[in-house]
Amino acid sequence: MRLSSIDIIVFISYFILILLVGFGAVFINKKKQSSKDYFFAGNTLPWWVIGSSVIAANISAEQFIGMTGSGYAIGLGIATYEWLGAIGLLIVAKYFLPIYLKNGIYTMPGFLEKRYDSRLRVGLAVFWLLVYWFVNLSSVFYLGALVLQGFLGLNLLQWIFVLAGLSGLYSVIGGLKAVAYTDVIQVIFLIFGGLITTFFALKAISNSTDIFLGLEMLFNHAPEKFDLILDKTNPNYKYLPGIGVILGGLWVANIAYFGCNQYIIQRSLAAKNIGEAQKGMALAAFLKLFIPLIVVLPGIAAFVLEAEIGKPDEAYPWLLNNFIPSGFKGLAFAALVAAIVSSLSSMVTSASTIFTFDIYKPIFNKTATDSKLVVVGRIMSAVSLGIAVMVAPLLSSLDQAFQFIQDFTGMVTPGIVVVFLFGLFWKKANSSGALWAIIFTIPVSVLLDVMIEDLPFLDRMGIAFLILSLILVLISIKKGGKENNLIKIDEGIYKTNTIFNVSTIIICAILGVLYYTFW
Numbered sequence: 001m002r003l004s005s006i007d008i009i010v011f012i013s014y015f016i017l018i019l020l021v022g023f024g025a026v027f028i029n030k031k032k033q034s035s036k037d038y039f040f041a042g043n044t045l046p047w048w049v050i051g052s053s054v055i056a057a058n059i060s061a062e063q064f065i066g067m068t069g070s071g072y073a074i075g076l077g078i079a080t081y082e083w084l085g086a087i088g089l090l091i092v093a094k095y096f097l098p099i100y101l102k103n104g105i106y107t108m109p110g111f112l113e114k115r116y117d118s119r120l121r122v123g124l125a126v127f128w129l130l131v132y133w134f135v136n137l138s139s140v141f142y143l144g145a146l147v148l149q150g151f152l153g154l155n156l157l158q159w160i161f162v163l164a165g166l167s168g169l170y171s172v173i174g175g176l177k178a179v180a181y182t183d184v185i186q187v188i189f190l191i192f193g194g195l196i197t198t199f200f201a202l203k204a205i206s207n208s209t210d211i212f213l214g215l216e217m218l219f220n221h222a223p224e225k226f227d228l229i230l231d232k233t234n235p236n237y238k239y240l241p242g243i244g245v246i247l248g249g250l251w252v253a254n255i256a257y258f259g260c261n262q263y264i265i266q267r268s269l270a271a272k273n274i275g276e277a278q279k280g281m282a283l284a285a286f287l288k289l290f291i292p293l294i295v296v297l298p299g300i301a302a303f304v305l306e307a308e309i310g311k312p313d314e315a316y317p318w319l320l321n322n323f324i325p326s327g328f329k330g331l332a333f334a335a336l337v338a339a340i341v342s343s344l345s346s347m348v349t350s351a352s353t354i355f356t357f358d359i360y361k362p363i364f365n366k367t368a369t370d371s372k373l374v375v376v377g378r379i380m381s382a383v384s385l386g387i388a389v390m391v392a393p394l395l396s397s398l399d400q401a402f403q404f405i406q407d408f409t410g411m412v413t414p415g416i417v418v419v420f421l422f423g424l425f426w427k428k429a430n431s432s433g434a435l436w437a438i439i440f441t442i443p444v445s446v447l448l449d450v451m452i453e454d455l456p457f458l459d460r461m462g463i464a465f466l467i468l469s470l471i472l473v474l475i476s477i478k479k480g481g482k483e484n485n486l487i488k489i490d491e492g493i494y495k496t497n498t499i500f501n502v503s504t505i506i507i508c509a510i511l512g513v514l515y516y517t518f519w
Contacts, residue, residue, distance in 0.1 A: 003151055003152060003329065003330060003333060004326040004327075004329070004330075006326050006327045006330060007326055007327065007329050007330030007333060008152070008330065009330070010327065010330030010331055010333075010334060011330050011333055011334050011337070014189060014334040014337070014338070015166065017185055018166075018170070018182045018185055018186065018338075018341070019169060019170060021181055021182050021184075021185050022169070022170030022171075022174055022178040022179075022181065022182040023170060023173075023174065023178065024181075034370050034374070035356075035370045035371075035373040035374050035377070037175065037177065038174075038175035038176070038177075038373075038374045038377055038378075039106070039175060039176055039349075039352075039353045039356070039357070039373075039377060040106060040176060040266070040269060040270040041175070041176045041177035041180055041270040042177070042270075043270055043271065043272060044177075044270075044272060045177075045180055045267060045270045045271050045272065045276070045280070046271075046272060046276055046280075047271075047275075047276045047277075047279035047280040047282075047283060048184070048280070048283065049180050049181060049183070049184055049267075049280070050180070050267045050268055050270075050271055050276065050277060050279075050280025050281070050283070050284070051279075051280040051281065051282070051283025051284040051286075051287065052183050052184040052186075052187040052283070052284075052287075053179070053180040053183035053184070053187075053267045053342075053346070054089070054264060054267055054268075054280065054281065054284035055183075055187050055190075055284050055287045055288070055291075056183035056184075056186040056187040056190060056338070056339075056342035056343075056346075057183065057263055057264060057267070057342060057343055057346035057347075058085075058264065058284075058343075059190055059291065059295075059339045059342075059343070060140050060143075060144070060339050060340055060342075060343035061140060061143045061144040061147055061336065061339060061340050061343075062139075062140070062143060063291070063295045063339065064147075064194070064294075064295055064316055064335075064336055064339055065143060065147050065313050065316050065317075066143075066313065067081070067082075067292075067295040067296055067299070068295050068296070068298050068299040068302070068313075068315050068316040068319075069299060069311070069312035069313035069314070069315050069316070070239075070296070070299065070312065071225075071292075071295070071296035071297065071298065071299020071300050071302075071303075071315070072299035072300065072302050072303045072307070072312040072315040073236065073299075073312040074225075074230075074236045074239065074240065075222070075224065075225030075226060075227060075296075075300055076225060076226045076227065076228055076292070076296060076300070076518055077227055077228055077229070077230050077236070077240045077245075078239075078240070078292075078296055079228070079291075079292035079296045080228060080240065080245050080246070080250065081250070082288050082289075082291040082292050082295075082296075083288065083289065083292070083511055083514065083515075084245075084246065084250055084251070084254060085254055085257075085258070085285075085288050086285040086286070086288035086289055086507055086511065087254070087285070087507075087508070087511070088251070088254030088255060088257070088258045088259070089258050089281045089282075089284050089285040089288065090281065090282065090285050090504050090507065091254075091255070091259075092255070092258045092259040092265075092281065093268075093277070093278045093281035093282060093285075093496075093500070094278070094494060094496055094500075094504075095424075095425075095494060096259045096265075096424065097265075097268050097274060097277050097278060097281070098274055098493045098494060099424055099489060099493070100265070100268075100269060101268075101269065101271075101273075101274050101277065102274075102489075102490065102493060105269065106269055106353075106357065107125075107262060107353060107354055107357050107358050108124075108128070108260055108261070108262050108265065108354075108420075109121040109122070109124050109125035109128070109354060109358040110357060110358060111420075111423070112124060112419065112423070112434075113358075115423040115424075116419075116423065116429075116430070116431040116434045116435075117431040118362070119431070119435060120419070120431065120434055120435060120438070121358055121362075122358070122359065122362075122363070123438070124416070124438070125354050125355075125358035125359055126359070127412075128262065128351075128354055129351055129354060129355060129359075131409070132263075132347055132350070132351040132354075132384065133351070133384060133387045133388055133391065134387075134391055135409065136263075136347050137344060137347050137348070137351070137384060137385070137387075137388035137392075138387075138388045138391040138392045138394075138395060139392075139395065140340060140343050140344055140347070141160050141163060141164070141344070141388055141389065141392035142156075142160070142392040142393070142395040142396065144159070144163055144336075144337075144340035144344075145157075145159035145160045145163060145392070146396075147316075147317060147336065148162075148163075148336070148337070148340075151333065156393065156396070157393055160389055160392050160393065161389065163337075163340055163341060163344060164344075164385050164388075164389050166337070166341045167341045167342075167344035167345040167348065167385070168345075168348070168381070168382065168385050170182060170345070171344075171345035171348050171349055171381060172348070172378055172381040172382050172385070173378065175349060175352075175374075175377065175378075176266060176267075176270055176349050176353075177270075179342075179345045179346055179349050180267055180270070182342070182345070183342050183345075183346075185338075186338040186339070186341065186342040187287070187338075187342075189331070189334050189335045189338040190294075190335050190338045190339050190342070191287070191290065191294065191335075192331070192335070193331045193332045193333075193334055193335020193336070193338070194293075194294025194295065194332070194335050195293065195294055196324065196328050196331055196332050196335075197294065197298050197316070197319055197320065197323075197324060197332050197335075198293055198294055198297050198298050198301070199211065200319075200323045200324050200325075200328070201214075201297070201298050201301035201302070201305070201319055201323055202214025202215060202218065202297075202301060203323075204301070204305060204323050205217050205218055205221070205301060205304055205305065215297075217304075218297070218300060218301060218304055221304045222300060222303055222304050225300045225303060226300075226518050227518065228514075228515060228518040228519060229242055229243060229245070229246070229519055230242055237456070238454065238456045238457070239456070239457065240456075240458070241456035241458055241459050244456070244458060244459050244462070245458060248458055248459055248461075248462035249457070249458035249459055249460065249461030249462035249463075249465070250458050250461075251462075252413055252414055252417050252461045252462060252465045253410070253413060253458075253461065255417050255420075255421070256413045256416055256417045259420065260416055260417065260420045262350040262353065262354055263346045263347050263349070263350035263351075264346075266346075266349070266350055266353065267280065268280060268281060275497055275500075278496055278497070278500045279497075279499055279500060279503075282499070282500050282503040282504065282507075283503075285503070285507050286503065286506075286507060289507065289510055289511070298315070298316060298319055299312070299315050299316070301319070302315035302316075302318060302319055303315075307319075320332055320333070344385075347384075348381050348384050348385055349381065351380065351381070351384040352377045352378075352380040352381040352384060353377070355376075355377075355380045356373055356376050356377045356380060357373075360373075360376050360380075361373065410445070410457055410460070410461055411441065411442050411445035411446065411464075412441055412442065413461060414441060414444075414445065414461050414464040414465040414468055415437050415438045415440070415441025415442075415464075415468050416438070416441075417465060418437045418465060418468045418469050418472055419434045419437055419438060419472070421469075422434070422469070422472055422473075422476075428476055428477070429472060429473075429476050430475075430476045430479055432475050432476070432479045433471070433472040433473070433474075433475040433476035433479065434472060436471055436472070436475050437468045437469075437471050437472040440467075440468060440471055441464070441468060444464050444467050444468060445460060445461075445464050448460050448463055448464060
């Protein structure tokens with residue numbers, strides 16, 4: 001597929017706009033950046049920037065390509081990841097953020113040291129850096145470039161360098177503030193560009209511009225694709241194990257991703273205050289409700305249109321190629337690039353933050369000056385991009401690389417969630433219990449796979465979480481010791497304002513209607 005001249009103009013305009021916003025957000029006041037400015041935007045981020053940035057960081061090529069492919073193969077059920085994710089954001093906003101902000105927590109490994117000890121801080125800081133470099137960043141580079149290589153006549157490696165340049169130009173120099181403010185632009189392109197694809201796909205089905213007619217015909221042609229809860233007879237039950245999705249392991253993934261993940265939580269930690277942080281997360285939760293419109297419905301539409309594709313992940317490129325006219329195609333293309341670039345920039349900034357504050361400063365230079373930390377942060381941002389660029393092409397030689405990546409992260413996630421949840425909400429949890437929970441994470445998950453044949457991925461995460469929780473509790477009780485009072489939880493800390501409470505009620509009501517309708 002090739003872009004027309006007007007499509008290229010639209011894309012170049014997008015490219016210029018994000019650079020102007022990125023550099024403008026940092027240098028408009030013409031003052032020298034402090035480490036607080038570079039890593040945490042000077043704690044000045046308002047709610048609308050936080051919410052937009054969380055969604056821009058969250059949505060990448062994995063959603064546009066992977067979830068559209070799942071929409072084609074599975075149907076609306078895959079939307080559960082997004083819709084329950086909205087509840088996950090609200091839970092984190094109400095119960096996690098007040099503790100983090102009250103206790104001056106700026107990195108997730110830093111919380112582990114304050115709550116437990118330095119072993120957990122350094123160990124998990126190294127682990128997260130390795131995951132950022134060799135899993136998250138490299139996979140987004142590879143998957144994004146793989147999808148884009150048919151555009152503009154560029155090959156896989158050339159697109160990897162283009163994406164690295166786009167994300168690195170402002171994120172390496174500008175830090176979190178540049179990333180967060182450009183994410184506002186990115187999320188606009190992402191949502192409206194994505195909706196354009198949905199609009200033209202529905203237009204092709206109904207042969208009219210009546211969106212509601214298109215939705216009605218979509219449902220009538222493939223009612224089996226609109227089941228939110230799959231039964232055991234469904235061939236995709238192993239991916240979405242019925243009611244277990246709502247009650248089981250998906251909550252482990254949600255809490256890990258939105259509550260313990262540096263590159264998502266960092267925006268809220270850079271908020272003006274707790275009220276702005278919570279309103280921002282509520283905005284992100286509200287936007288989450290609409291994501292299936294742009295990444296799941298197009299996949300179902302491709303199924304109804306009998307897409308001529310070899311595998312489900314080709315559904316989104318097939319729609320772009322066959323149904324999006326010139327001009328609009330450039331906007332849809334910009335939406336895809338925006339999703340990729342915003343995720344890359346967020347991961348780079350977070351990897352830099354973890355290295356600087358959890359490895360470099362405490363281990364190598366405890367007396368590092370403020371300006372030195374900024375320099376180290378910029379160097380590490382560039383290094384992170386460089387490592388990922390080198391690793392990304394290697395993924396093409398691996399069979400089922402992304403299946404392996406998803407499976408591996410799912411094995412580690414339950415232990416991380418156990419350590420954070422008990423660290424936040426049970427004072428008697430100690431470092432020995434937490435350390436053994438982390439040590440047993442992978443062995444427990446592997447053992448469950450071996451012992452229980454055809455155990456769904458999400459069910460395994462839920463069971464592993466329960467087993468590891470028991471391990472942490474038993475060891476903490478056996479070791480005894482004083483309750484941990486380093487983490488301060490004041491009376492009324494979980495009280496939220498009216499705007500957040502009303503938003504939560506509205507979001508939960510909408511989700512209730514959706515699940516009642518498509519159960």
